[in-house]
Amino acid sequence: MRKHLIAVTLVTAVVGSIVAPTFAGHAHAATRTNAHPAFLDKTRFVAHLGVAYFAFHHWVWNPYKAGAFKSGAKDRIKNMIKGGVALLVAVHEVSVARDIANKSSSKTLKLVVKPVNAVYALFGKVGNELKKGVLNVADLTNLNNLTGTISSAVGGIHDIG
Numbered sequence: 001m002r003k004h005l006i007a008v009t010l011v012t013a014v015v016g017s018i019v020a021p022t023f024a025g026h027a028h029a030a031t032r033t034n035a036h037p038a039f040l041d042k043t044r045f046v047a048h049l050g051v052a053y054f055a056f057h058h059w060v061w062n063p064y065k066a067g068a069f070k071s072g073a074k075d076r077i078k079n080m081i082k083g084g085v086a087l088l089v090a091v092h093e094v095s096v097a098r099d100i101a102n103k104s105s106s107k108t109l110k111l112v113v114k115p116v117n118a119v120y121a122l123f124g125k126v127g128n129e130l131k132k133g134v135l136n137v138a139d140l141t142n143l144n145n146l147t148g149t150i151s152s153a154v155g156g157i158h159d160i161g
Helices: 002-033 041-065 076-103 107-111 113-131 137-154
Strands: none
Touching: 041 076, 041 107, 041 113, 041 137, 076 107, 076 113, 107 113, 113 137
């Protein structure tokens, strides 16, 4: 009888631990929204921009400088597809970073929203050109310059207010 009671107690505890988060999720949702609104906003912002910067430089800018997108280049189509996918990733990451900055109460992040919006728009333009198989060198160079400027600007973001 005692073994049966222990088994029932253990099963009840396991089932309760599995089911409880489902019911508790609604109760905790209200308290989570009341948490500090800028919790790790700068860190998340920088992380998302870092991923975008890496994707752009590794699969778009560096292959471009190496001539991988030129007509007649070896694996040109493959490199353009990789570049296009990298631009999609970069656009997504910049979009997430932009949303974080817009929703944040951080004055520092509010200051960088405008240049991030410019990068987002230019990423979209370059991505649309790559879909057509066209690579506008001026836009790509401008995008590299903008990403470099923002990268250096946000490099010290944790030191600022």
